Amino acid sequence: MQEAKRRHGAWPDDNGHTQFSLWAPDAxxxxxxxxDQTQHEMTAGENGWFTTTLPAPAGTDYHYLIDGHLPVPDPASRWQAGDVHGPSRVIDPKSYPWRSNDWQGRPWQETVLYEVHVGTLGGYAAAADKLPALAELGITAIELMPLGEFPGGRNWGYDGVLPFAPDSSYGTPDQLRSLIDRAHELGLMVFVDVVYNHFGPDGNYLGQYAGDFFREDVHTPWGPAIDFRRRQVRDYFIDNALMWVQDYRIDGLRFDAVHAIGERDFLTEMAERLHASIPSSRHLHLVLENEHNDAELLQQGFIAQWNDDGHNVLHHLLTGEHEGYYADFADDATGKLARCLREGFIYQGETTRHGTARGSSSGHLPPSAFVLFLQNHDQVGNRAVGERLRTLADDDALKSATALLLLSPMIPLLFMGEEWGSEQPFQFFTSHNDELGEAVRKGRQKEFKDFSKFSGQAIPAPNDASTFETSMPDYHNRNTADGKAWLAFYRELLSLRHRHIVPRLQGSKALHSEVLGEAAVAASWQLGDGQRLHIALNLGSEELTAAAPARAQPLFSYRASGDQLPARSVRVLLEGAA
Known part of the structure; x- marks a missing residue:
């Protein structure tokens, strides 16, 4: 295996020189x-490339000067100490003294994901301090919301414009490496959420010297689509993914909203090149967010997809909400949940409320091809006021659904604070300039005007610092009696998962599922060693009876006893191999 060749950006050598490469076909x-304000002309090469090598060691700040008058940051800048419009800085990716050099990652079956926003935790160094408690709880992987440099100091990360530069408001690149190093020392994998479908609205200069980066004939919700037909554009994003894998030693990538990427072969090429860049002994997990429910991609280098279908139907059953995208899951919701547990995706070609077909057949995929969650940044923060699920659902029902989440053969994902029953909102926040900030505020207000629950209600202004502050996890409640009780509940479930489910997860498959009654289902899976897992869940308000297999042994129950499933209860059984 040879280290993959990367071209975009500034690359220092060991002798105090740096090679600079910029694709600028319009310049x-x-x-x-x-x-020092000195200017050094770059050599024009083929296909729009400009290159030069200068005596500029790591730590040197620089701009690219386009046509003698437009200074721009490097689109592949490795650090932007002065935010998105400031100079880029030459960084030596090999200078960090790694401590966890023997780390090879963990198998996918062991994954329990925990999504965090680094900024609300206080930055890279502060986030590292939270890791021991997560490892002790039974988390095996942290997933960092997007890190690419964004405007200002407060942002979810999906407004990033310089994806190679870990945001400077969180700390330095080496502090990020130290966070990853500490995670690996504790046995935790690190995933990074990457955004390859658009750039944010402030700080992206590519259109002024590389118009071919975008397509004027195809538009997305964020503007002109990125043109993945072009080799240089593909390599830009593949170089970025390689940076995370090689320079930061991350264990997995979550690819945001790939349904907005029209060139599917770009995704398969990305997966091929990433897997080819590492030794066979190292684990690397590539996960999709994809509204298209394209099951075939999950057999082409991507190991799993976020299962929004599963979340949406469970959220409806827990809260009764049926507006917006929940409308697609409100009709025959119990049957839809049964299909999710049996086949993964709910929509496998059926028509949605928009009148379009969505999804493809997924029943042949293993349960571990689906990442299941009750909460994440989208499903909390994209609500009008960012309510946590605990403020919307009955506690007993939520605990029963949590048992399904953590003991099913799907891969579970938790959102920061969920484990202590947090009721602290997580809201949409930014720190744009005043004009853009006001436009975003009006857009958010308009977005929710047709939702009956929020009609006339003021939406928190994303640009207000208080919106960001409100979204910081309430760690003080972790140590209350209520917080400790929720933590004990999650700890017990995760311990059961690691002892009884994870060792048997490889080779597991769904057997069947059935509707027991309103908001109540039973599902069974054959695990890799031949044993069978049975989960009966009742999120409804009526007590039901569900006969247990004769030879099955209790693994966990909440409010359930024997064959009886009271309202808002769950029963989990393990049946020995025949």
Whole structure:
């Protein structure tokens, strides 16, 4: 295996020199403008490339000067100490002294994901301090919301414009490496959420010197689509993914909203090149968010997809909400949940409320091809006021659904604070300039005007610092009696998962599922060693009876006893191999 060749950006050598490469097909000339204001012309090459090598060691600040008058940051900048419009800084990706050099990752079957927003935790160093408690709880992987440099100091990360530069408001690149290093020392994998479907609205200069980066004939919700037909554009994003894998030693990537990427072969090429870049002994997990429910991609280098279908039907059953995208899951919701547990996706080609077909057949995939969750940044923060599920659902029903989440053969994902029953909102926040901030505020207000529950209600202004502050996890409640009780509940379930489910997960398959009654289902899976897992869940308000297999042994129950399933209860059984 050879280290994959990467071209975009600034690459220092061991002798104090740096090679600079910029793709600027619309530029007549490009110069490197160093921090001392000296300008050094770059050589124009083929296909729009400009390159030069200069005596500029790591730590040197620079801009690219386009046609003698437009200074721009490096689109592949490795650090932006002065935010998105400031100079880029040369970084040596090999200078960090790694401590966990023997780390090879963990098998996918062992994964319990925990999604965090680094900024609300206080930055890279502060996030590292939270890791021991997560490892002790039974988490095996943290998933960091997008890190690419975004405007200002407060943002979810999906407004990033410089994806190679870990956001400077969180700390330095080496502090991020130290966070990852600490995770690996504790046996935790690290995933990074990457956004390859659009750039944010402030700080992206590519259109001024590389118009071919975008397509004017195809538009997305964020503007002109990125043109993945072009080799240079593909390599830009593949170089970025390789940076996370090789320079930061991350264990997995979550690819945001790939349904907005029209060129599917770009995704398969990405997966092929990433897997080819690492030794066979190292685990690397590639996970999709994809509204298209394209099951075939999950057999082409991507190991799993976020199962929004599963979340949406469970959320409806827990809360009764049926507006917006929940409308697609409100009709025959119990039957839809049974299908999710049996086949993964609910929509496998059926028509949605928009009148379009969605999804493909997924019943042949293993349960571990689906990441299941009750909460995440989208499903909390994209609500009008960012309510947590605990403020919307009955506690007993929520605990029963949590047992399904953590003991089913699907891969579970938790959202920060969920484990202590947090009721602290997580809201949509930004720190844009005033004009853009006001436009975002009006857009959010308009977005929710047709929802009956929020009609006329003021939506928190994303640009207000208080919106960000409100979204910080309430760690003080972790140590209350209520917080400790929820933690004990999650700890017990995760311990059971690691002892009884994880060792048998490889080779598992769904057997069947059935509707027991309103908001109540039973599902069975054959695990890899031949044993059978049975989960009966009643999220409804009526007591039901569900006969247990004769030879099955109790693994966990909440409010259930024997064959009786009271309202808002769950029963989990393990049946020995025949």
């Amino acid at each position: 007549k000339s490009v110069a490197v403008q160093l921090q």
